[in-house]
Amino acid sequence: MRHLIIGSGPAGVIAAETLRKAAPAAEITLLCGEGEPPYARMAIPYLLKGEIDEAGTHIRKDADHYDRLRINLVQARARAIDIANRTVDLGGGRSLSFDRLLIATGSHPSLETIPGMDLPGVHSCWTLEDARSILAKARPGTRVVQMGAGFVGCIIMEGLLSRGVDLTILVRSGYMVRRMMNPTASSLIRSWCEARGVKILTRTQPLGITAGDGALQVTLPDGRTLPADLYLSAVGVDPNLDFLAGSGIDVDRGILVDPTMQTSVAGIYAAGDVAEATDCLTGRRQLNAIQPNAVEQGRIAALNMAGKPAQFRGSFVFNVLTTLGLVSSSFGEWQGVPQGESTEVLDEARYRYLNLQFEGDRLVGANCVGFADHVGAFRGLIEGRVRLGKWKQRLLDDPTRIMEAYLAAAHKVA
Amino acid sequence: MQKSLHLDPNKCTGCLQCEMACAWENHRSFTIAKSRIKVFTFHHEGRFVPYTCTQCDEAWCMTACPVDAIRLDPVTGAKIVLEPTCVGCKVCTIACPFGTINYVASTGKVQKCDLCGGEPACAKACPTGAITYVDADWTGLGKMRQWAGKTDTNPATV
Numbered sequence A: 001m002r003h004l005i006i007g008s009g010p011a012g013v014i015a016a017e018t019l020r021k022a023a024p025a026a027e028i029t030l031l032c033g034e035g036e037p038p039y040a041r042m043a044i045p046y047l048l049k050g051e052i053d054e055a056g057t058h059i060r061k062d063a064d065h066y067d068r069l070r071i072n073l074v075q076a077r078a079r080a081i082d083i084a085n086r087t088v089d090l091g092g093g094r095s096l097s098f099d100r101l102l103i104a105t106g107s108h109p110s111l112e113t114i115p116g117m118d119l120p121g122v123h124s125c126w127t128l129e130d131a132r133s134i135l136a137k138a139r140p141g142t143r144v145v146q147m148g149a150g151f152v153g154c155i156i157m158e159g160l161l162s163r164g165v166d167l168t169i170l171v172r173s174g175y176m177v178r179r180m181m182n183p184t185a186s187s188l189i190r191s192w193c194e195a196r197g198v199k200i201l202t203r204t205q206p207l208g209i210t211a212g213d214g215a216l217q218v219t220l221p222d223g224r225t226l227p228a229d230l231y232l233s234a235v236g237v238d239p240n241l242d243f244l245a246g247s248g249i250d251v252d253r254g255i256l257v258d259p260t261m262q263t264s265v266a267g268i269y270a271a272g273d274v275a276e277a278t279d280c281l282t283g284r285r286q287l288n289a290i291q292p293n294a295v296e297q298g299r300i301a302a303l304n305m306a307g308k309p310a311q312f313r314g315s316f317v318f319n320v321l322t323t324l325g326l327v328s329s330s331f332g333e334w335q336g337v338p339q340g341e342s343t344e345v346l347d348e349a350r351y352r353y354l355n356l357q358f359e360g361d362r363l364v365g366a367n368c369v370g371f372a373d374h375v376g377a378f379r380g381l382i383e384g385r386v387r388l389g390k391w392k393q394r395l396l397d398d399p400t401r402i403m404e405a406y407l408a409a410a411h412k413v414a
Numbered sequence B: 001m002q003k004s005l006h007l008d009p010n011k012c013t014g015c016l017q018c019e020m021a022c023a024w025e026n027h028r029s030f031t032i033a034k035s036r037i038k039v040f041t042f043h044h045e046g047r048f049v050p051y052t053c054t055q056c057d058e059a060w061c062m063t064a065c066p067v068d069a070i071r072l073d074p075v076t077g078a079k080i081v082l083e084p085t086c087v088g089c090k091v092c093t094i095a096c097p098f099g100t101i102n103y104v105a106s107t108g109k110v111q112k113c114d115l116c117g118g119e120p121a122c123a124k125a126c127p128t129g130a131i132t133y134v135d136a137d138w139t140g141l142g143k144m145r146q147w148a149g150k151t152d153t154n155p156a157t158v
């Protein structure tokens, strides 16, 4: 059986390893699309900080890891898929055949559509190559204008500041990390950043970028221009679907998959940022561009490819973010649900905040700032749909008793 | 036969000897906040619950780690954090649905129970037998499955 995996990010690598375990005799090929060994984008912020070298971003550290598991690494990009002949076109007359295919091509930065995005000095922070460009430019005093303060935008700030740059962040909406944090949590993060010298302009979207006076000039809607040596775009990501056009594989915003991670075409699977699966809480289809989701989907897809039935429980949206040292996290339906209840505690001076969202006697969502201990239990409670019983009222009274509630309700120890 | 930690809240008196032993073993300090095993106190019920990683089969933490910083100890079955490799991204801390791998701000890395290489200091320190290191069959693994069955979760295993 020939298994082909397109994309060597976390989803692709975990899938290849799982396949090897589940199908000892299978042929496994992993396509790497960037001319790099399999690496984790998530490690890029630590590369910017200088805490690790490029090898520190590699998903596996032993040089012979893939050889030992008989996983064929091939450096090439997939150009098109022929579902009738079961081949993937690699361009230049090359192609690979497969019996089972996994598409794990991840996502790419969605750039703002303004003039000047093609100028030298305008970058995203998504690939190792991007990181190299940023490292070459970001020096003490470098003026950096960053568009976007979403999850990735926030997480790279520390690396940038550690290099001594002068940082200005533009935020299109009224608040930072609005896709994972409620306004209270978001404003805590904002004041934390401002207290550390980051200039943040909300409700600001540049009109265009030009080159002049030895720097980039970023034009703002109020007519001002901001000079910049480096312009970073971090406004979000979109799945890598281009090469699927006309293939017959159903896509919407991402590749549509069933609970076995199979696409609309039998024998072809998708996992990770590129896949649009069902949310385990809402039942709605959605993209979920986070690392834990990528590896879980990769694992489930691989088991099914190897003929071992496994079902994905559905996407669970959760994330942990460190913004200049301030740890925050968000879980599930943190915005709350209709007819739900909520509770919160806020200690603004100490940058601590906890917000819990309930539906009936179950926890369905949470936002945390400054709380980092035992946060995994939020996942256990929410994804496990644990009934809190009398602990719900206790949490409404004092949300910080979350770990006791978890032990009592999920493990029945008290 | 692999062994694992068996935690019995019925025998725990809340003396915190385990937390001190763990902090000493791993940090050469008696600051119990640094312990990898925690005793939770239920004032209402007058109950103490020792709690730490059960080295679960699914090893969510290990699978989620983007940089290979959590490895399996083939001898004890423990999932072990390699501190020099860990970048402190904390993804493992939210991936583990048991809340038993935690970030340590002073080191910038995460920590979890590593079974002390096969001689857990907490079990040695526990004066009441609430923490014992015994054959794996009837402890954490089974309990974890039981728990998984109790809720709607259904972790698939290879």
Ligand SMILES: Cc1cc2nc3c(=O)[nH]c(=O)nc-3n(C[C@H](O)[C@H](O)[C@H](O)COP(=O)(O)OP(=O)(O)OC[C@H]3O[C@@H](n4cnc5c(N)ncnc54)[C@H](O)[C@@H]3O)c2cc1C
Residues within 6 Å of the ligand: A006, A007, A008, A009, A010, A011, A012, A031, A032, A033, A034, A040, A041, A042, A043, A044, A045, A076, A077, A078, A079, A104, A105, A106, A107, A125, A126, A127, A152, A155, A156, A240, A243, A271, A272, A273, A274, A289, A290, A291, A292, A294, A319, A320, B089, B091
């Ligand atoms: C700076 C940064 C920080 C992040 N921090 C976090 C974090 O803290 N927590 C978190 O959960 N997530 C984080 N993420 C997001 C996380 O990295 C992604 O969710 C994760 O990488 C998704 O894994 P994946 O395998 O689906 O896709 P990817 O990692 O994107 O891998 C896809 C692979 O497919 C390849 N590819 C694409 N198209 C083709 C083609 N046509 N042919 C061949 N190969 C192709 C790509 O080159 C790539 O190697 C971060 C991302 C960035 C950039």
Ligand code: SF4
Residues within 6 Å of the ligand: B053, B054, B055, B056, B057, B058, B059, B060, B061, B062, B079, B095, B096, B097, B098, B099, B100, B101, B112
């Ligand atoms: S830390 Fe959590 S996920 Fe990791 S082995 Fe222990 S219980 Fe399992």
Ligand code: SF4
Residues within 6 Å of the ligand: B064, B065, B066, B067, B068, B069, B070, B081, B085, B086, B087, B088, B089, B090, B091, B092, B093, B109, B110
């Ligand atoms: S915090 Fe360390 S051990 Fe945990 S996932 Fe990140 S790199 Fe791996």
